[in-house]
Amino acid sequence: MPRRRVWQRVRARYPPWADLPGAAVWEILSRLPCEIDRVNCHRVCRSWHDAIGLEGIQLPPMTRQLPLLMQPLAEGPRFCCTLSGGASHPFPTPMDIPPAFRHARYVGSWGDSMAFLSIFDQPQGIPQQHVVFDLLELGHYKLPSIIVHDEAAPGELEQQLWTRPFSIIAATLSSQPCMSECVVGGIIELLHFPDEHRPKIAFWRLYDEVVMGYFDAPEVCWEVEDVLYYNEAFHFLTQGDHIRVGAPAFHIGGMTQVQWENRYFSPGNRAYEQYVKARYLVESRGDLLLVVRCSPYPGQPTSAFKVFRMVQPEVPANNNNVVEYKWMELPSLDGRMLFVGRGSSKSYEAAAYPGFESGIYFCDDEVVALQYPCTDCGKWTEAPPRVERCFPEQHPSNYSPQVWINP
Amino acid sequence: MAAGKPVVMVTLVSSDGQSFQLLEEAALLSAMVRDTIQIGQGRGPAGIPIRNITGQTLSMVVVYCNKHYTAAAAADGDDAADEEKKVANKKQLREWDEQFINLEQDKLYDILVAANNLGIDGLVDLCCWRFADMMKGKSASEIRVKLGIRDDFTSEQRAQIEKDSPWVWSRTT
Numbered sequence: 001m002p003r004r005r006v007w008q009r010v011r012a013r014y015p016p017w018a019d020l021p022g023a024a025v026w027e028i029l030s031r032l033p034c035e036i037d038r039v040n041c042h043r044v045c046r047s048w049h050d051a052i053g054l055e056g057i058q059l060p061p062m063t064r065q066l067p068l069l070m071q072p073l074a075e076g077p078r079f080c081c082t083l084s085g086g087a088s089h090p091f092p093t094p095m096d097i098p099p100a101f102r103h104a105r106y107v108g109s110w111g112d113s114m115a116f117l118s119i120f121d122q123p124q125g126i127p128q129q130h131v132v133f134d135l136l137e138l139g140h141y142k143l144p145s146i147i148v149h150d151e152a153a154p155g156e157l158e159q160q161l162w163t164r165p166f167s168i169i170a171a172t173l174s175s176q177p178c179m180s181e182c183v184v185g186g187i188i189e190l191l192h193f194p195d196e197h198r199p200k201i202a203f204w205r206l207y208d209e210v211v212m213g214y215f216d217a218p219e220v221c222w223e224v225e226d227v228l229y230y231n232e233a234f235h236f237l238t239q240g241d242h243i244r245v246g247a248p249a250f251h252i253g254g255m256t257q258v259q260w261e262n263r264y265f266s267p268g269n270r271a272y273e274q275y276v277k278a279r280y281l282v283e284s285r286g287d288l289l290l291v292v293r294c295s296p297y298p299g300q301p302t303s304a305f306k307v308f309r310m311v312q313p314e315v316p317a318n319n320n321n322v323v324e325y326k327w328m329e330l331p332s333l334d335g336r337m338l339f340v341g342r343g344s345s346k347s348y349e350a351a352a353y354p355g356f357e358s359g360i361y362f363c364d365d366e367v368v369a370l371q372y373p374c375t376d377c378g379k380w381t382e383a384p385p386r387v388e389r390c391f392p393e394q395h396p397s398n399y400s401p402q403v404w405i406n407p
Numbered sequence: 408m409a410a411g412k413p414v415v416m417v418t419l420v421s422s423d424g425q426s427f428q429l430l431e432e433a434a435l436l437s438a439m440v441r442d443t444i445q446i447g448q449g450r451g452p453a454g455i456p457i458r459n460i461t462g463q464t465l466s467m468v469v470v471y472c473n474k475h476y477t478a479a480a481a482a483d484g485d486d487a488a489d490e491e492k493k494v495a496n497k498k499q500l501r502e503w504d505e506q507f508i509n510l511e512q513d514k515l516y517d518i519l520v521a522a523n524n525l526g527i528d529g530l531v532d533l534c535c536w537r538f539a540d541m542m543k544g545k546s547a548s549e550i551r552v553k554l555g556i557r558d559d560f561t562s563e564q565r566a567q568i569e570k571d572s573p574w575v576w577s578r579t580t
Contacts, residue, residue, distance in 0.1 A: 015516035017554040024523050027531060031539035043547040043568060045556050087544025 438526025
């Protein structure tokens with residue numbers, strides 16, 4: 001017994017952080033807006049943990065977590081927390097992720113902590129597998145990587161059944177993946193067609209082994225850029241700022257039947273003085289928003305955003321099943337915090353996050369010369385209009401762009 | 408500051424016998440000093456003994472009190488006329504605060520405990536912000552290593568906490 005006491009005295013270190021007054025621990029915890037940080041502090045030692053229940057005083061209520069920025073580092077993904085000022089969380093650490101998924105390409109995210117991954121055996125090769133990966137449970141759902149089509153292949157006249165690999169550009173789900181009726185709505189690129197790089201729309205059920213058929217754009221302005229599941233239908237945003245709304249129905253052994261509604265948005269006085277880098281669809285306060293990301297010239301970093309709200313038309317659809325809609329520019333973000341990313345944009349209320357103000361958070365989802373630069377991320381504020389780099393810098397990646405993950 | 412007001416000084420004496428003189432109004436930022444003076448003590452030449460706080464720490468606390476007292480007095484003198492100047496002064500004070508509290512963790516501990524004992528709300532707030540910033544993005548074990556804290560949970564307690572917040576526990580211990 002005496003020996004043990006001596007040992008403890010030698011080990012005792014000044015200052016005794018564990019003996020920090022409970023009130024001070026409480027004050028510190030109440031200044032941590034991120035739940036992950038708070039829980040980690042709870043678990044440091046008994047006296048810190050006991051400070052939580054101090055005299056029954058409740059800590060300021062937790063708000064919903066803000067998305068984490070996934071940064072693809074050489075050792076695997078790192079997750080940077082918006083609430084914690086860009087600090088990274090072990091959520092999970094690269095070592096927690098199965099080796100086969102550690103250097104997968106992230107093509108989007110969905111719901112709570114799900115990510116769409118493309119698995120490659122070599123960088124920039126043909127995807128071996130697509131999965132929906134649960135970063136919390138570390139489990140996954142397999143998605144098909146082969147498409148079967150029975151019309152003329154692109155560039156050919158003869159109508160015959162063909163099978164090809166494809167890669168996912170963006171995707172979203174209609175419901176939790178554990179539900180049997182869960183459908184994936186994806187923007188895909190066909191592979192093994194040298195001259196065919198235009199994005200296509202495809203739908204499949206979560207457990208389908210192959211994708212049956214795809215939907216092409218009749219003209220460039222109807223080529224799809226982003227997808228959002230909204231009001232029980234998949235909304236595809238196109239290069240011309242139009243929307244294709246698709247509600248798929250599946251029949252055993254047959255092709256997918258899709259009920260389409262094409263929403264035509266007249267250009268009106270909508271004009272972008274700058275180069276449009278990307279377009280995103282965001283649901284916010286019950287409205288559908290179009291977020292346009294601009295830079296002065298192609299290849300330059302993001303410099304500005306424009307945000308529009310969809311306005312319903314008063315006239316019914318014309319003969320071609322085309323309905324004319326309008327985008328109304330929002331004069332200000334009005335307290336919104338928008339996180340934009342293909343297939344995974346989200347809107348939050350700044351008022352619920354003390355110390356935060358309205359703005360648009362963006363990540364770098366570009367690919368340049370077979371590499372992902374991963375530099376053009378940060379936050380844009382409207383007054384004064386400027387871009388703030390609020391996440392740690394990283395090197396370009398050879399396996400994935402950045403994505404937002406909702407913890 | 409109103410002219411003709413007598414200048415009253417207070418002496419604070421640290422645990423290792425160092426004494427610090429400062430304006431009473433600056434010292435009143437501390438709830439503990441306020442209480443002492445209210446019951447009619449501490450104005451004498453012996454000063455107010457501050458237990459458990461060394462001279463090194465107390466000198467920092469005195470610097471903080473002086474700065475915040477002069478800033479507040481200057482703001483009062485300006486009236487509400489120049490809103491822009493007020494905002495600029497506030498920003499300047501915040502920058503000063505940030506620089507002041509940019510300390511290594513051991514010093515920060517001393518200041519935090521001292522501010523807590525003396526009841527200086529502004530300084531407690533400042534220390535807690537800085538400390539919370541240091542905790543951000545760290546797992547429980549990283550915090551333990553950084554601060555030299557021993558994991559003293561029993562296995563039952565750990566199981567209970569795991570039940571309360573299972574999702575981070577499994578990953579970051």
